[in-house]
Amino acid sequence: MLFRKGGTASAILAIALLVAILASMNAIVNHINLQTEALRGLLNIGGTYLILSGNSTYITDSKIGADLANQISNTTYIKNVLPQKVLTANITTKSRNNIIKIRAVEDVKIFLKLRKAYVNGTTAKSKTEANIGEILARVVAINLQDELNLTIGDNILKVKVVGIFRTQTEIDADLIVPMEASNKLTKDSGWISLIEFALKENINSEDTLNRITQQLPKDVKIVKTQQLKEFMQEMSMQTLTFLNTWSLTIYAMVAAASHIIATRLTTESRYELTMLKAIGAKKKHIFTLVLTYTAAIAILGSILGIALGIAGAQTASTILRWIWPSIEITPFLEVGQALQTLLLTLASSILGCTYPAFRSTHTRYMEQPL
C-alpha cells in the first residue's frame, strides 16, 4: 500500500544518489591504494634486519650479549651476520677535537666488502688501526695515515687512519675500528650494540623470522631496515581515515533524508494510517510499518546507489582515458565495503526515521488541518 505512494521512487533515488557518492569515492580510493601496493613490487626490497635490545629506541642505546652473534651465525637460513658496537667518542687530532661515531666490527675488511666500499688505502687489521668514512674525514679534516686519539670516559686509544672509504651509505660518517679496539675503549667485551643480518634467498621471510625470534632471548627485538610496506600502509591509512571521517557527513545526510521520507510518508498517508488504527492496528504496528517502509527504501537505495557509484566511477574513468590515454583508473569496490555501506546506510536511515515513526503513532486523521 505505502509503496504505491508517488514519492517512493524519488525517496529511493535520494538515498541512492547519496550512497553513490560514497561508493564511487571508495572505488577510486581502492584503485589508488592498489596502485600504491603495486609500487612495492617495482622496488627491490632489501632483506636486512637488525637485532637490538628490546627496550632501545636507537642504536647507541642498545646493548645485547656479544655471544648472541655466534648463536645467530649458526643458523642455516641467514647470511652476512655482522655484530657491531656503536659508540660515541671524542677524537683529538693535531688541530682539533670532535665528537664522532665509532663503529666496531669483527672484521673490517669483510664489513666494508659487504657495504661495497671503495677504499683509498688498506683496511684496519689491529686495534691501533682505523678506517674513516669519506664524509667524516672531510668534516673533521682527517687524511690518510693521520693519527687520532679516541677518548671514551677515561679510556684513551691511539689509532692510525689506514684507509678512507666511500660506501654512499650512513657509515661514510663513521670511524670503523676492529672490535678489540672498542673493547679497549669500553673495558667491556661482554656486549655489542646490534647484529645486522640478511636472510638467504628463496626462503619464506615471515616463517624464518618467527623461527629466529623464538631462538632469541626475550629482551631483544628484530627490526627490518627497509620499511616500504609499513610506509605504504600508513599512506593508505591516511586516505582512508579522511574518507571515513568525510563519509560521516553522507551518513548524516542519509539520516536527515530518511527523516524527511518518513515525515512525508506519515503526512501523506494519514488517512491510511488512521484506517489501520480503526480496524485494530496498534501503535507498535504503525511504528513498525513506517520503520519497515524507510528501511526498505534504504536497502533498495543502497543497492541502487552502490551500482550507480561503481558504474559512474567506471564511466568517468573511461571518459578520462579517452581524453588522456596515459591515465588508467580502474575503480572497484570490495564485497565487504559494499556490505558495510549497505549496513551503515540502513542504520542511519533507521536512526533518521525513528522520530517521525514514533510521532505517526500519536497522530490522528482529525488533526490534519482542514
Added chain:
Amino acid sequence: MRLIGFKYLKEQRILTLALILTLASMLFSITAFSLLGFYKGFTAYLGEEEDIVAIYDRKSKTPFTGLVPAYLAERISAVNGVLASSLEAMVPCIVKGEAIFLRGIVPEDFAKLNPLTIIEGSILELGDLNSIIVGKNTADRLNIKQNEKVLVLGVLTNQYIELRVKGIYESHSVMDDEALAPLYVGQWLRGTDYGHVTLIRFKIDRSVVSPSAIFEEVAKEASEPSPSQGETQKPFEELIMPIVRARFRIEDVGVEEAQSFMRSYLDRYGVTREALLILSVMVFLFSTVSVTIASKTIITQHKGEINVLRSVGASKKLLKRDILIKLLPWSLIASSTGVVLAIIVLTVIQGCGYLKVLSHAVPFQLDPLIIALNFILVSLLVSISILGSDLE
C-alpha cells in the same frame, strides 16, 4: 493580494528543510575545502613564488622520486640573475614507527629560499654529522624532543641511520610536517650517489633571467660539459661532499617554475583545480533529490494553509513566490551554518591529524569562490524546488 506579513509556514517544519540544506552545504564545503586545500598544498609544496624555479627529472612518476645531476646547481648559479640555489634529496622514511618525509639539504643554501624559525635548539649545518632538525608538526606528532636520538629507517632503500635532533623549526608551510638533514643523509636514504639529488631549486630575478634561459644553460651543459674546477675554489658544501660530475641527457631534465612543476604532476593524472571543483559540485548535486523531497514535504505539510489561501484568491504564482521569499532567508542561514560547520569539522579533524595526504597536513583556506558557489547552488536548488512544485 499581499502575503508577506502572513505567517502561515510553521518554523518547526521549515527546520527540517534547513537541516537538509545545512548538511548538503556542509558536505559540499568539506569536499571542496579539503580537495582544493590538497591541490593548493601540493602545488605550493616547493614554493608559491614565481621566482622559484626547479630543475627536475622528467621521467619521474612523482616529484619525490626523480634524480638530477647535483653539479648543475654550481653551473646554473653562475648564470646572471640566479640569486640562490638549493640541492634537495627528498626521501620517505619511518621514524618512531611513523611515516615522514625527510629532506636532505645544504642548510646555508636552503635558508636563502625558505627561511626557518628555530623554536628549540639550533640551526642545522652541513657539517653536522648524524644530525637532523624536525618540523614543529612532526615533532608534536612523534613526540620528538631536542637532543633526542632517533632511528631513521629507509623506505626506498635498505638503509638505517641514527640521528640526533639538533633543533625543532617552524616555517608555517608544508615543511613543518617534514624533517631536514644534511644533503648526504638524504642521498644515503634515497640510495643515490653524491652526484645526484631529487631536484634543484633556484631563486631567480625574473627581470634578468627566465626558466627557459636556465633550460638553455642546462642543454648547453648536456651537450658540452664544462671543465671541472679545482677543489680549492669549491664552495663549502663541495669540500664536505665529494664532487661527482654525472653525465645526463637533456630529454631527462626539465626546468620549470616550482608551482607549475608540481601542478604538471597533478595534471598528468587529470587532477586540476577545475576538476576538483566540478567533483565537489557533483557531490552537492547528488544530494539535490533529498533537498527536493524536503521542499515538497514542506508544501505537503502546509497543504491545508495553502488550500485556504487558494480559496480566498491567492494565485499559485503568488503563493510560490511568497513561499520562496519566506524560505530563501532560511536557506541562506542553513547554507552559512553548513559552511561554518564544515570549517569547524575540518579544523577538528586537522587538529587530530586526520587530514593528511602523504604525511603532510592538508591546508584549507576560506575560498570566497567556494562560499559564493555554495550560496548560489543552495538558492538555485530551493528556488527550482519551490517554483517547480505543484501546489494542488
